[in-house]
Amino acid sequence: MNNNSSALLSVEHVSKRFAGLQAVGGDDGLTFAVDKGAFIGLIGPNGAGKSTTFNLLSGVLATDTGRVCFDGRDITAAQSHKCAACGIGRTFQTPRVFESLSVIDNVLVGADSAGERLLGALGRSWRVRESETIEQARLALERVGLGSYSDDPVTDLSGGELRMLEVARQLVREPKLLLLDEPTAGVHPGLQERLAELLLNLHRSGMTLLVVEHNLRFLLALADRVLVMSQGQLLAEGAPSEIRSNPAVISAYLGDDHAV
Amino acid sequence: MNWPQLIITVITIGSILGVVTLALNLQYARGGMINFGIVAYFAAGAYAYAIATQPAPQGLDQYSFGFDWPWWAGFVAAGFAALVFAVVTGWPTLRLRGEYLALTTFAFAEVFHSFLINERRIGNGTVGLSNLERPVSDWGPIEEKYVFAAAAALLLLVTLIAFRRLLNSPYGRALDAIRDDEIAAAAVAKPVADMRRQVFLISAVPVGFAGALYAMFTTLAQPSLFTAEVTFVVWIALVLGGERPIYGVVLGTLGLVFFEEVVRAWPFETVRSAQIAASVEHVVTGLLFIAVLRLRPFDRISEQLKARA
Amino acid sequence: MLFLQFLVTGIVTGCFLILATIGFSLTRRVEGFLNIAHAELLGVGAFATWWFNASRGWHIIAAAAIAVVITALVGLGIARAIYDPIRVRGPAVLLITSVGVAFVIGGVIDALIGTGIRTLDIGLATSYEPFGIRITNYQLLVVALAALVSVSLALFLNRTRTGLAIRAMAVNPELAASRGIDVRSTSRATWLLSSGLAGLAGVMLAVIATLTTDLPFAQILVILAVAILAGLGSLYTVIASGLIIGVAMDVSVYWIPAGYRPLVAFAVVIIVLLFRPEGLAGTRAA
Numbered sequence: 001m002n003n004n005s006s007a008l009l010s011v012e013h014v015s016k017r018f019a020g021l022q023a024v025g026g027d028d029g030l031t032f033a034v035d036k037g038a039f040i041g042l043i044g045p046n047g048a049g050k051s052t053t054f055n056l057l058s059g060v061l062a063t064d065t066g067r068v069c070f071d072g073r074d075i076t077a078a079q080s081h082k083c084a085a086c087g088i089g090r091t092f093q094t095p096r097v098f099e100s101l102s103v104i105d106n107v108l109v110g111a112d113s114a115g116e117r118l119l120g121a122l123g124r125s126w127r128v129r130e131s132e133t134i135e136q137a138r139l140a141l142e143r144v145g146l147g148s149y150s151d152d153p154v155t156d157l158s159g160g161e162l163r164m165l166e167v168a169r170q171l172v173r174e175p176k177l178l179l180l181d182e183p184t185a186g187v188h189p190g191l192q193e194r195l196a197e198l199l200l201n202l203h204r205s206g207m208t209l210l211v212v213e214h215n216l217r218f219l220l221a222l223a224d225r226v227l228v229m230s231q232g233q234l235l236a237e238g239a240p241s242e243i244r245s246n247p248a249v250i251s252a253y254l255g256d257d258h259a260v
Numbered sequence: 261m262n263w264p265q266l267i268i269t270v271i272t273i274g275s276i277l278g279v280v281t282l283a284l285n286l287q288y289a290r291g292g293m294i295n296f297g298i299v300a301y302f303a304a305g306a307y308a309y310a311i312a313t314q315p316a317p318q319g320l321d322q323y324s325f326g327f328d329w330p331w332w333a334g335f336v337a338a339g340f341a342a343l344v345f346a347v348v349t350g351w352p353t354l355r356l357r358g359e360y361l362a363l364t365t366f367a368f369a370e371v372f373h374s375f376l377i378n379e380r381r382i383g384n385g386t387v388g389l390s391n392l393e394r395p396v397s398d399w400g401p402i403e404e405k406y407v408f409a410a411a412a413a414l415l416l417l418v419t420l421i422a423f424r425r426l427l428n429s430p431y432g433r434a435l436d437a438i439r440d441d442e443i444a445a446a447a448v449a450k451p452v453a454d455m456r457r458q459v460f461l462i463s464a465v466p467v468g469f470a471g472a473l474y475a476m477f478t479t480l481a482q483p484s485l486f487t488a489e490v491t492f493v494v495w496i497a498l499v500l501g502g503e504r505p506i507y508g509v510v511l512g513t514l515g516l517v518f519f520e521e522v523v524r525a526w527p528f529e530t531v532r533s534a535q536i537a538a539s540v541e542h543v544v545t546g547l548l549f550i551a552v553l554r555l556r557p558f559d560r561i562s563e564q565l566k567a568r569a
Numbered sequence: 570m571l572f573l574q575f576l577v578t579g580i581v582t583g584c585f586l587i588l589a590t591i592g593f594s595l596t597r598r599v600e601g602f603l604n605i606a607h608a609e610l611l612g613v614g615a616f617a618t619w620w621f622n623a624s625r626g627w628h629i630i631a632a633a634a635i636a637v638v639i640t641a642l643v644g645l646g647i648a649r650a651i652y653d654p655i656r657v658r659g660p661a662v663l664l665i666t667s668v669g670v671a672f673v674i675g676g677v678i679d680a681l682i683g684t685g686i687r688t689l690d691i692g693l694a695t696s697y698e699p700f701g702i703r704i705t706n707y708q709l710l711v712v713a714l715a716a717l718v719s720v721s722l723a724l725f726l727n728r729t730r731t732g733l734a735i736r737a738m739a740v741n742p743e744l745a746a747s748r749g750i751d752v753r754s755t756s757r758a759t760w761l762l763s764s765g766l767a768g769l770a771g772v773m774l775a776v777i778a779t780l781t782t783d784l785p786f787a788q789i790l791v792i793l794a795v796a797i798l799a800g801l802g803s804l805y806t807v808i809a810s811g812l813i814i815g816v817a818m819d820v821s822v823y824w825i826p827a828g829y830r831p832l833v834a835f836a837v838v839i840i841v842l843l844f845r846p847e848g849l850a851g852t853r854a855a
Binding site for chain 2: 602603651654655658660661662663665666668669670671672673675676677678679683684793794797801807826828829831832835836838839842
């Protein structure tokens with residue numbers, strides 16, 4: 001049981017089944033904690049339950065059993081938008097963007113403008129802060145390397161750029177915890193370097209990061225702690241150097257083509 | 261044919277239905293909700309106006325309620341009634357998506373229609389309520405029909421401005437986001453279900469007002485005026501005008517109403533030919549609908565303009 | 570006793586609804602959209618029967634047979650001319666277009682037939698009263714036809730090459746095409762079948778109901794109720810949901826005025842949707 005007071009997120013005995021098949025949990029459920037300000041990598045073979053775990057944490061899926069606490073609140077039953085409002089930001093394994101909006105508008109949706117409330121929208125006061133919000137959105141695009149695309153339709157972006165756009169959309173929200181689901185997949189090497197730098201900056205500025213990634217070279221160089229999942233359960237946990245040499249991890253995961 | 265009269269009628273009816281089309285546009289093009297029962301909110305407004313303003317029942321009247329309120333109170337009651345009806349129908353249906361939503365809203369409208377016919381205590385059944393109150397009977401030198409045309413145009417304009425303001429704000433942006441991808445919108449803290457409900461409710465209110473104006477104009481509230489055909493006509497107008505540019509919607513409605521009024525005002529020699537003309541109106545409306553959906557002429561024109569710019 | 574009488578009438582109504590809905594559900598299942606014009610195809614069947622039988626003096630069976638064939642061809646023609654070219658735009662546009670098609674067919678029928686009640690040139694119904702419950706030979710015919718159609722459709726879909734092809738198309742059109750199923754001829758078979766069934770339901774409508782030109786479109790409401798209740802696109806649950814709605818509508822007359830029958834149908838649907846948002850079948854295609 002993690003009653004550590006510095007834990008920002010604590011997951012206790014959580015499980016989820018799909019049509020009778022255990023996706024996350026095992027015998028005792030999934031239990032782990034994420035400390036405030038930590039940079040944690042979440043790795044494991046395909047089908048280990050990493051994305052399902054993200055969906056459970058962000059309220060996209062409801063847990064079958066167990067408890068999820070975030071920032072001192074029980075968010076086990078919270079809906080997705082409530083989790084986001086609490087300060088959990090996330091990206092998706094396959095990028096999800098708003099196709100009818102321009103690149104900058106996609107980011108602006110991430111900012112919680114006063115003009116998004118019904119009465120607020122009819123008034124004028126939101127306009128005062130809008131230029132400031134737009135400035136933040138441009139800055140966020142700049143940080144993920146999409147600064148020059150801001151007025152383009154999102155349909156012009158490549159798959160890797162869409163991932164970066166999802167990150168920018170979360171950056172303007174300044175989430176307390178950012179869940180990134182395979183941020184480097186399909187992202188070209190130049191942009192990957194930029195992403196690594198960005199993540200380190202976010203980490204230094206105090207944001208808590210939980211990153212699912214298949215590119216271990218990328219992840220193990222950045223994260224300060226790594227969780228290894230296999231078949232819905234936590235297989236190992238430790239510093240990157242320990243994980244690299246853990247025999248159980250090597251047989252379960254590093255046996256496949258993602259060699260370090 | 262009496263052209264000035266025809267044009268006044270087109271402006272009046274076209275503006276009233278234009279309000280309904282605008283509401284539908286908000287729900288469909290921005291909210292992603294297919295409402296196939298929009299006529300019910302229109303009817304709710306008209307009946308609410310009638311019931312609020314008519315005198316208490318007497319003699320042969322079968323209706324049970326008549327409050328004899330002034331016209332403006334009836335107008336407010338109409339907007340409120342449409343809102344209440346939207347609350348009642350939105351509660352079970354808004355969890356549904358796409359075609360299920362289309363079908364249940366359609367069903368609700370038909371149920372409401374059959375309720376108006378069968379429950380005579382509401383509005384005299386099929387006979388309906390007649391001789392409804394008009395705001396003022398003496399407008400001095402100005403003929404009443406011009407006043408109605410102006411009032412209808414004003415309602416349309418106010419609705420247009422209010423909706424435009426709403427949709428050009430971050431609220432409209434959030435709505436687009438929800439329509440494009442609900443899960444992604446929820447991941448940036450947009451209350452998806454609440455916003456969909458809000459759009460459904462706020463778009464019902466002007467439809468109720470339009471219903472009240474329609475009741476004043478025709479001085480009638482009768483089930484036969486509020487059939488599924490009204491819903492389809494408004495949908496056709498929406499398709500004609502193109503979904504996105506909000507002005508196109510208004511032009512589409514005016515064009516369609518003009519066409520219908522010309523057919524209606526045409527001097528036919530016999531009853532049978534008038535009957536055939538009414539059927540032909542149906543056929544042509546249907547063909548227009550099919551053709552517009554297939555060819556999308558307006559989308560192409562706006563795309564060409566964009567490409568040139 | 571009166572209650573039992575309503576129950577029996579309800580079963581007859583339910584059987585008619587099965588006939589009217591099964592083609593609609595087949596279209597939804599295979600072609601993937603809600604064809605609102607299906608109700609007007611009932612009108613084509615009903616008025617074609619009336620025209621051959623009452624105006625031209627054909628025997629009812631011959632008139633009915635030719636009416637079913639005509640309806641099937643009309644349905645196929647509309648599909649080829651109107652629905653196929655806009656298929657790529659998705660089910661919402663097809664649904665809205667089908668409303669336009671319903672307008673056109675309805676208008677044409679109106680123009681050709683005109684107002685007023687039309688009756689077929691067939692004998693008055695013979696009543697039987699087993700156990701004191703009245704049922705006519707025409708009502709029995711509806712029940713028998715519904716049973717026959719349900720059984721033969723099941724056999725057709727499970728035992729014949731074309732039937733199996735239709736089912737394969739419904740599940741996965743691309744896969745079906747890649748496995749050598751002729752998509753075009755299978756689609757043709759589907760349209761002929763579903764429109765023919767609409768024609769048959771139209772014949773029954775002409776036999777048991779007071780026929781006016783606005784009657785066919787009025788059926789779309791109850792067809793939708795049955796289809797939603799069954800779960801859009803499912804076929805076998807249509808039998809159960811047709812009977813449920815038919816019985817619910819007619820038995821309700823025991824307590825409340827008959828004018829509320831459609832209201833009862835949709836009350837049932839709304840209650841079911843609250844608990845099972847995808848209808849009785851539970852999944853998209855059962």
